[in-house]
Every structure is written in structure tokens, then in C-alpha cells.
Amino acid sequence: MNTSLSDQDLVEIITEEVKNILTGNADSYITSDLSRDDNFAKSRKVPLGISNRHIHLTSKTFHALFGEGTEFEPMRPLYQPGEFASKHTLTIVGPKLRSIPNVRILGPLRKYDQVEVSLTDAIFLGINPPVSSSGNLGDAAPLTLVGPNSSVYLEKCAIVANRHIHMTDGQAASMGLKSGDYCKVRIGGEKGTVFENVLIRTNDSWKLQIHLDTDDANAANVRSESHVEFIGKM
Amino acid sequence: MNTSLSDQDLVEIITEEVKNILTGNADSYITSDLSRDDNFAKSRKVPLGISNRHIHLTSKTFHALFGEGTEFEPMRPLYQPGEFASKHTLTIVGPKLRSIPNVRILGPLRKYDQVEVSLTDAIFLGINPPVSSSGNLGDAAPLTLVGPNSSVYLEKCAIVANRHIHMTDGQAASMGLKSGDYCKVRIGGEKGTVFENVLIRTNDSWKLQIHLDTDDANAANVRSESHVEFIGKM
Numbered sequence: 001m002n003t004s005l006s007d008q009d010l011v012e013i014i015t016e017e018v019k020n021i022l023t024g025n026a027d028s029y030i031t032s033d034l035s036r037d038d039n040f041a042k043s044r045k046v047p048l049g050i051s052n053r054h055i056h057l058t059s060k061t062f063h064a065l066f067g068e069g070t071e072f073e074p075m076r077p078l079y080q081p082g083e084f085a086s087k088h089t090l091t092i093v094g095p096k097l098r099s100i101p102n103v104r105i106l107g108p109l110r111k112y113d114q115v116e117v118s119l120t121d122a123i124f125l126g127i128n129p130p131v132s133s134s135g136n137l138g139d140a141a142p143l144t145l146v147g148p149n150s151s152v153y154l155e156k157c158a159i160v161a162n163r164h165i166h167m168t169d170g171q172a173a174s175m176g177l178k179s180g181d182y183c184k185v186r187i188g189g190e191k192g193t194v195f196e197n198v199l200i201r202t203n204d205s206w207k208l209q210i211h212l213d214t215d216d217a218n219a220a221n222v223r224s225e226s227h228v229e230f231i232g233k234m
Numbered sequence: 235m236n237t238s239l240s241d242q243d244l245v246e247i248i249t250e251e252v253k254n255i256l257t258g259n260a261d262s263y264i265t266s267d268l269s270r271d272d273n274f275a276k277s278r279k280v281p282l283g284i285s286n287r288h289i290h291l292t293s294k295t296f297h298a299l300f301g302e303g304t305e306f307e308p309m310r311p312l313y314q315p316g317e318f319a320s321k322h323t324l325t326i327v328g329p330k331l332r333s334i335p336n337v338r339i340l341g342p343l344r345k346y347d348q349v350e351v352s353l354t355d356a357i358f359l360g361i362n363p364p365v366s367s368s369g370n371l372g373d374a375a376p377l378t379l380v381g382p383n384s385s386v387y388l389e390k391c392a393i394v395a396n397r398h399i400h401m402t403d404g405q406a407a408s409m410g411l412k413s414g415d416y417c418k419v420r421i422g423g424e425k426g427t428v429f430e431n432v433l434i435r436t437n438d439s440w441k442l443q444i445h446l447d448t449d450d451a452n453a454a455n456v457r458s459e460s461h462v463e464f465i466g467k468m
Contacts, residue, residue, distance in 0.1 A: 119452035119453075120449070120452045131424045131455060160425075160455070163425070190431060191394075191396075191397070191430075191431065193428065193429060193430065193453070194427065194428035194430070196426030196428070197425065197426050216425075218353035218354045218357070219353075219449040219450045219452075220453075221365060223353070
């Protein structure tokens with residue numbers, strides 16, 4: 001999702017993409033076709049989205065933090081249809097009183113407040129969030145969210161998002177998979193890494209894409225959008 | 235190595251260890267025996283050391299940064315015989331003009347200046363370091379190191395340390411391995427992960443130990459010292 005990109009980050013990513021296309025090394029370019037149903041079973045490749053820390057809010061919490069009259073505005077669309085990076089960011093603060101600024105709110109607004117962080121972030125902030133699916137906040141960790149209009153202390157909001165792949169039921173079926181299954185994927189290279197316990201999630205409006213957090217992506221030494229190799233069910 | 239531990243971090247680690255021993259869940263406690271030659275082939279377990287960002291310096295650079303009269307003082311021994319965390323830390327600054335404070339210098343002093351960072355650190359600092367072995371600085375990235383007496387700009391100092399296992403020749407032989415081989419290891423759990431391209435390094439004064447950086451450890455969701463499962467040669 002790469003939700004807190006600076007202008008410099010964007011310039012670097014665009015430069016990298018153009019370079020890849022010009023040098024014929026256009027992995028990310030090619031992956032634009034990987035989301036087609038018939039290509040998944042053939043290629044066994046899944047486009048990679050690297051999820052930086054980000055926030056989901058309810059309309060009520062958004063307006064408390066930004067002011068009653070503030071409109072929730074999109075900045076740019078994300079890869080999944082209907083989802084977007086908003087123009088709005090918050091500072092998050094943990095019990096060690098350390099803060100991370102410029103954490104982007106993703107849209108649309110939801111029925112719950114949730115902060116998705118990496119374990120690196122969690123250690124820095126001094127919280128102990130569970131590895132969890134979006135919306136499963138029973139064991140989530142507390143954080144303070146600071147906005148321009150006010151701040152809120154959310155006792156159960158922070159999770160480390162579990163590894164997951166978005167796909168259609170058709171794509172799942174083409175690989176003998178169904179929603180709720182767990183699988184393994186691999187990224188090659190100097191820091192080649194196999195990721196286990198990757199949850200399959202299906203919805204016919206989704207495009208094929210794996211979400212790994214920045215710890216996973218950085219462990220495997222991948223810096224820009226690329227793809228992973230599907231290994232099989234756990 | 236966990237080289238920039240705060241008092242609070244230390245309290246947390248000690249509490250965790252005591253809790254593990256009291257609850258009979260004493261993974262880290264048990265691993266103290268894993269460094270014995272005959273145990274490696276039997277258990278296929280390797281004690282894990284998580285390397286936080288750290289610095290190695292020459293005597294010349296140390297004295298430039300801290301002052302001619304300053305003695306290089308140990309703070310506490312590390313797991314490998316003769317190695318230690320020193321009392322001294324520096325602030326490192328990259329080309330995005332962002333800095334990371336309190337980066338610990340490890341001892342003894344060496345014949346080269348080197349800063350080992352995670353890719354997470356590298357992205358924050360705005361550098362593009364190679365994945366490299368200690369001392370291989372041909373493609374290393376630039377950083378400014380700031381000390382209490384002065385600062386230095388080192389054009390080739392920053393690397394992402396490659397994954398590696400320290401062991402004796404006897405331990406290597408007991409597993410059909412030799413120095414320079416590459417192997418795979420695994421950490422289980424909710425974010426189970428297989429790490430490829432782990433370099434075998436041998437020296438008869440070393441204790442059996444794998445070094446993974448904080449990105450690798452955090453990807454696999456391990457926060458305290460533990461062990462990895464040895465899978466086999468690449």
C-alpha cells in the first residue's frame with residue numbers, strides 16, 4: 001500500500017519502474033497481468049503489495065480528530081478496487097511516549113478504528129500487538145492517535161496484520177484453494193525467504209495481490225512492488 | 235547482539251527469561267546447551283542472536299570521534315568469546331538528513347569502519363547498502379557518524395549484514411558442512427519463516443549461534459533470544 005510516500009519516494013519508485021522497463025527487467029510491469037484468473041495457476045506468481053503502517057477509522061473518530069466539518073478526502077486510489085489513501089495523516093503515540101508522525105488513514109471509513117503496524121514499529125512504540133486479521137481487535141494493543149482537532153486513546157486498536165492474499169473465488173478454485181486456507185509463498189534473491197501461514201481471503205471484487213508488511217518485505221530485501229512465488233497450501 | 239538496549243529493554247528481557255523458566259517454557263534457557271558440538275547434529279537447533287544496528291571502528295576513527303585521550307571501554311560481554319558491547323554510542327546521519335541516535339560501538343576495535351543496519355534503517359536513512367559480509371565494504375553505502383568530539387563522513391561504511399551462523403569446524407563437520415557453505419533455517423509460529431542463503435562461518439573459538447538482523451527477527455515475530463531450526467544446505 002505504501003501509504004506514506006514522500007515526493008522523493010515517488011520519484012524513486014517511478015525512476016525504478018522506468019529503468020526496469022527500459023532495461024527489459026520489468027518485473028513490476030509484467031505483474032500487471034498477473035491478477036487475471038487464468039494467469040495465476042499458470043504463473044504461480046502473486047503481485048506483491050507492501051503494507052506500510054496505516055490507520056482505518058470510523059466516521060465518528062475521524063470527525064473527532066479532524067473536526068465536525070471536515071470532509072474525508074481521497075488522495076489516490078490503492079490497488080484494490082474502491083480502496084484509497086486519504087489526504088489525512090495522524091501521529092501515533094505509545095506507552096514509551098515515543099511517536100510516529102504522518103501515519104496515513106486509508107479509505108473508505110470503516111466500522112472500527114484500527115492501526116496496522118509492523119513489529120519494528122511496535123517495539124519502537126512499546127506495545128505488544130497480536131498478529132491478527134483486520135477487524136479482529138479482541139487482543140489489540142492501545143495507542144494514542146493525535147489529530148489536528150483533538151486526540152483519542154484507543155485501548156484496543158493496534159495489530160500486526162497477518163500475511164494474506166486477496167483473490168477471487170475463481171482464482172482460489174483454480175489452485176485448489178478456498179477462503180480461510182493458509183499457504184506458503186517465497187521471495188528469492190540474496191535474502192531469499194519463505195513466508196508461511198499466509199491466509200487466503202476471497203472476494204469477487206478483489207484483484208490478486210499478497211499483502212506483506214514492511215518487516216517481511218525488508219527481511220526479504222524487496223524495496224519496490226514485485227511479486228512472490230506461490231508454493232502451496234500449508 | 236541487541237546492542238542498544240535501554241534499561242527498560244533489559245528489564246523486559248530478564249522478566250521474560252525468568253517467566254519462561256518458572257513456567258517451564260524455557261526455550262532460551264535450554265539453548266545454553268545448544269552450543270556444544272555433539273548437540274547440534276542431534277537437536278538441529280541453533281541459538282539465535284538478533285543483531286540490532288551497530289558500529290565497528292578503527293582505533294583512529296574512534297579517537298577522532300571521542301578525543302585522543304578517550305579510552306575504549308567495554309560495557310558488557312557479547313555471546314561470542316572476546317566480543318563486547320562498548321560504553322560508546324554515536325549518532326548516524328544519512329543523505330535524507332535523518333538521524334538515528336544511540337547506535338552502539340562493538341568491541342574490540344577493528345581494522346575497518348563499518349555500520350551494520352537493517353533495510354528498515356537504510357530506507358529511513360535514505361541509503362542503499364548491499365547485503366554483505368563483515369569487512370566486505372567495496373559497495374558499502376555512505377553515512378555520517380557523529381561523536382562527542384567530532385564527526386566523520388565515511389563514503390563506504392554501511393552494509394546490511396548477511397545472515398550467518400558462527401560455529402566450530404567440528405560442528406560444521408558433524409552436519410556435513412564447511413565454512414562458506416550456504417544453508418536454510420526456519421523459525422515456526424504465527425509468522426513462520428524460512429530463511430535462505432545463511433552463510434556458514436567457522437572458527438574454533440566461536441560458540442554456535444546464528445545472527446539475524448532485526449528485520450528478519452521481526453518478520454518472524456521473535457522478540458527475545460530463542461533458537462532456529464536448521465533445515466539443510468542450499
